[in-house]
Amino acid sequence: MKILVINAGSSSLKYQLLDSETHDLLAKGLCERIGIGGHIKHTPTGREAYSADINMPTHAEAIQTVLDLLVHPEHGVLNNVSEIDAVGHRVVHGGEEFANSVLIDDDVMKAMERCIPLAPLHNPANITGINACAAVMPGVPNVAVFDTAFHQTLPPKAFIFALPYEYYEKYKVRRYGFHGTSHRYVAERAAALMGRPLEELRLVTCHLGNGSSVCAIKNGKSIETSMGFTPLDGLPMGTRSGAVDSGILEFIMNREHLNISEMLTILNKKSGVLGISGVSSDFRDLDEAAAQGNERAKLAIDVFTYKVTKRIGSAAAAMGGLDGVIFTAGVGENSAELRAQIVDGLEFIGLKLDPEKNKTRGKEAIISTDDSPNKILVIPTNEELVIAMDTAEIVSKLKK
Ligand code: AMP
Numbered sequence: 204m205k206i207l208v209i210n211a212g213s214s215s216l217k218y219q220l221l222d223s224e225t226h227d228l229l230a231k232g233l234c235e236r237i238g239i240g241g242h243i244k245h246t247p248t249g250r251e252a253y254s255a256d257i258n259m260p261t262h263a264e265a266i267q268t269v270l271d272l273l274v275h276p277e278h279g280v281l282n283n284v285s286e287i288d289a290v291g292h293r294v295v296h297g298g299e300e301f302a303n304s305v306l307i308d309d310d311v312m313k314a315m316e317r318c319i320p321l322a323p324l325h326n327p328a329n330i331t332g333i334n335a336c337a338a339v340m341p342g343v344p345n346v347a348v349f350d351t352a353f354h355q356t357l358p359p360k361a362f363i364f365a366l367p368y369e370y371y372e373k374y375k376v377r378r379y380g381f382h383g384t385s386h387r388y389v390a391e392r393a394a395a396l397m398g399r400p401l402e403e404l405r406l407v408t409c410h411l412g413n414g415s416s417v418c419a420i421k422n423g424k425s426i427e428t429s430m431g432f433t434p435l436d437g438l439p440m441g442t443r444s445g446a447v448d449s450g451i452l453e454f455i456m457n458r459e460h461l462n463i464s465e466m467l468t469i470l471n472k473k474s475g476v477l478g479i480s481g482v483s484s485d486f487r488d489l490d491e492a493a494a495q496g497n498e499r500a501k502l503a504i505d506v507f508t509y510k511v512t513k514r515i516g517s518a519a520a521a522m523g524g525l526d527g528v529i530f531t532a533g534v535g536e537n538s539a540e541l542r543a544q545i546v547d548g549l550e551f552i553g554l555k556l557d558p559e560k561n562k563t564r565g566k567e568a569i570i571s572t573d574d575s576p577n578k579i580l581v582i583p584t585n586e587e588l589v590i591a592m593d594t595a596e597i598v599s600k601l602k603k
Pocket residue numbers: 411412413414441484485486487488490532533534537538
């Protein structure tokens with residue numbers, strides 16, 4: 204099946220066209236400045252990218268532009284848009300409503316709208332993308348794949364915050380976790396590489412990119428994860444603080460004369476490794492600055508890797524043992540130095556890194572020594588492929 208995968212933001216729309224049988228990427232692209240102009244970059248696989256300013260007042264025009272390019276005589280990859288069997292949408296928050304990917308109908312749309320207060324910036328944009336596809340591609344099934352769904356298997360002891368219980372009852376304040384499609388995909392690939400059934404494994408997946416989270420996956424199910432009610436919790440990230448002592452908030456707000464939304468902007472946009480280093484949110488810049496002797500860049504890297512190390516230990520404790528640790532996303536897939544720093548000292552839980560094998564970048568590999576009791580792996584994530592596969596599976600059942 205040919206599946207169009209859509210990740211809609213408030214003024215942007217990323218897309219990929221994938222073949223669910225061969226897993227081939229046929230084309231990908233990005234629409235930007237929707238509502239304030241419009242620009243598209245479209246790349247048919249193996250051919251030159253095409254960029255143009257095209258007016259896109261709404262997401263519907265953006266989708267129409269994507270379809271026009273997919274069948275374009277020069278830049279296209281399809282003869283007819285009717286070759287697209289279904290559309291898979293990335294949706295950030297499924298709350299407690301969705302533990303799996305679903306075919307979108309009126310009831311699902313209503314449930315997604317109920318989740319808007321949980322992700323007020325992201326879910327409305329995702330819903331706009333779905334409505335645009337429904338309008339421009341009538342009759343083509345739409346499937347929603349949620350970032351939170353994989354973590355719905357967390358037990359209450361892992362998802363309940365130690366706050367008055369009524370906040371959970373009244374407002375559903377709890378740990379949801381994010382990056383679910385990525386954690387799920389790399390765990391499945393790791394099991395295949397290890398040649399063992401996922402249902403027997405205790406894995407720690409480390410999604411380390413601009414946003415970062417660690418997940419404990421026991422017998423194929425997420426049982427603990429570092430992101431919480433929002434993606435601000437857990438590890439320090441590019442610009443996000445991760446978990447901090449909430450008592451700090453009032454202390455800083457009083458002294459810096461900030462209101463709560465200004466404080467949250469600082470926690471989301473000016474903290475993390477950017478905040479510590481004062482250099483950059485990008486780990487490549489930090490590596491470069493640290494190599495040139497910038498102490499705060501080095502400190503930012505040290506704080507980040509230390510917290511990832513601790514999270515791996517606590518994830519192993521949550522599972523009562525460990526079989527493998529997986530690194531993925533921008534930093535996890537590419538930075539041999541950070542991977543080495545993170546697992547340094549973790550021999551006591553059976554993780555022995557092979558420095559030669561660790562030199563790999565951006566491809567699937569086992570990077571632990573042959574005699575390491577537990578495995579260390581690098582698995583490039585592919586969230587779009589998961590969305591395409593889930594979509595194809597749901598839609599193929601429809602046709603039966
Ligand atoms: P992502 O959010 O998954 O796209 O990851 C983006 C992050 O990965 C950025 O901080 C990049 O600096 C980082 N990254 C990409 N390549 C490397 C590399 N070779 N070494 C260190 N960090 C990298």
